[in-house]
Amino acid sequence: MNFIETIKERARKDRKTIVLPETNDIRTIQAAVKIMEEDIAELVLLGNRDKVLGKAAKYGYDLSEVTIVDPEKTAKLDEYIEVLVEARKSKGMTYEEAKKILLSDYLYFGVVMVKAGDADGMVAGACHATADVLRPSLQILKTAPGTKLVSAIFVMVVPNCEYGSNGIFIFGDAGLNQNPNAEELAHIAGTTAYSFELLVQQDPYVAMISHSTKGSAKHPDVDKVVEATRLAKEMYPEIKLDGEYQVDAAIVPSIGQFKAPGSEIAGNANVLIFPTLDAGNNGYKLVQRLAKAEAYGPLTQGIAKPVNDLSRGCSAEDIVGVVAITAVQASAQR
Numbered sequence: 533m534n535f536i537e538t539i540k541e542r543a544r545k546d547r548k549t550i551v552l553p554e555t556n557d558i559r560t561i562q563a564a565v566k567i568m569e570e571d572i573a574e575l576v577l578l579g580n581r582d583k584v585l586g587k588a589a590k591y592g593y594d595l596s597e598v599t600i601v602d603p604e605k606t607a608k609l610d611e612y613i614e615v616l617v618e619a620r621k622s623k624g625m626t627y628e629e630a631k632k633i634l635l636s637d638y639l640y641f642g643v644v645m646v647k648a649g650d651a652d653g654m655v656a657g658a659c660h661a662t663a664d665v666l667r668p669s670l671q672i673l674k675t676a677p678g679t680k681l682v683s684a685i686f687v688m689v690v691p692n693c694e695y696g697s698n699g700i701f702i703f704g705d706a707g708l709n710q711n712p713n714a715e716e717l718a719h720i721a722g723t724t725a726y727s728f729e730l731l732v733q734q735d736p737y738v739a740m741i742s743h744s745t746k747g748s749a750k751h752p753d754v755d756k757v758v759e760a761t762r763l764a765k766e767m768y769p770e771i772k773l774d775g776e777y778q779v780d781a782a783i784v785p786s787i788g789q790f791k792a793p794g795s796e797i798a799g800n801a802n803v804l805i806f807p808t809l810d811a812g813n814n815g816y817k818l819v820q821r822l823a824k825a826e827a828y829g830p831l832t833q834g835i836a837k838p839v840n841d842l843s844r845g846c847s848a849e850d851i852v853g854v855v856a857i858t859a860v861q862a863s864a865q866r
């Protein structure tokens with residue numbers, strides 16, 4: 533079974549409820565139909581029931597069996613307002629402000645449903661920018677116990693590729709932290725290694741990416757990655773991790789052994805930790821578009837409950853995959 537089929541099978545075995553707020557986007561409707569057909573997860577769609585069913589029917593789909601929650605009509609609105617007020621009371625949020633937010637921004641409504649325990653996770657971002665999707669989850673769900681930083685990764689499945697784990701990689705941070713410092717970068721590396729174990733179910737080999745391989749270039753940007761590598765080794769001694777590597781040295785065995793002889797990671801990396809979001813975000817887009825790779829994400833990690841984002845360029849099939857991954861993340865959360 534390939535990566536995403538294995539993930540779907542895992543999701544089926546421990547059914548979770550995932551909320552999809554972007555029902556105004558036809559890709560969400562198409563994904564919901566597929567998720568029901570493939571029996572991957574329970575869904576909650578947000579919006580006016582007649583409008584959602586009408587939009588689906590216009591394209592020949594029937595969503596009448598799916599739970600649809602209308603924020604305007606739900607009997608739980610008061611409860612959700614209280615949840616939001618409680619989560620944001622240190623910021624001075626009032627009942628009236630919370631009500632206005634929940635009725636005007638369904639991304640907040642979906643996250644509050646997750647916080648209240650009425651859904652196990654949320655997936656959005658087909659028609660909202662990443663900042664708008666992730667801000668409510670960071671504000672309301674916050675970090676998982678023992679974690680200081682939420683970060684965002686992509687699972688990349690590259691066709692006909694002998695590198696990584698038979699073409700499977702995780703790239704981080706490719707969605708959230710714009711210019712992580714060395715300590716944050718080390719933290720992202722550790723968390724991403726855990727996500728690789730969880731999602732790919734193989735041993736992670738983590739490469740800290742730079743424009744330098746083992747001292748071949750000198751610059752403060754390189755120093756940051758060298759320091760992050762040192763810290764990550766200290767923080768996560770159990771993880772196979774090294775740096776600093778250029779991407780070719782990280783993933784191509786012959787180049788890895790030429791540029792960094794004797795290294796266990798060089799040439800064998802399946803987890804790439806990029807030094808900035810500029811590198812990680814465009815790195816994943818290059819591989820997705822030029823190598824025609826599947827790209828699932830941005831998937832958050834280090835958050836209390838899973839809320840995952842999508843690129844606005846995503847397909848309905850990408851949404852299905854991210855919903856299945858979200859269910860697997862929810863199963864793993866204690």
Ligand SMILES: CC(C)(COP(=O)(O)OP(=O)(O)OC[C@H]1O[C@@H](n2cnc3c(N)ncnc32)[C@H](O)[C@@H]1OP(=O)(O)O)[C@@H](O)C(=O)NCCC(=O)NCCS
Nearest residue numbers: 662663666667670671680681682683706707708709813830
């Ligand atoms: C996500 C993002 C919007 C947060 O920044 P922001 O809106 O300025 O929000 P703030 O910095 O005020 O943070 C909001 C809350 O989230 C928390 N937070 C922000 N980043 C966090 C992180 N990486 N981990 C944990 N918590 C975080 C803050 O502590 C704050 O909590 P509080 O309100 O309870 O005090 C910002 O990091 C961002 O825009 N990232 C880039 C996203 C992007 O465009 N990606 C490219 C496409 S994928």
Ligand SMILES: CC(=O)OP(=O)(O)O
Nearest residue numbers: 662830842843844845
């Ligand atoms: C993940 C990402 O880059 O999102 P978008 O393409 O929507 O900016």
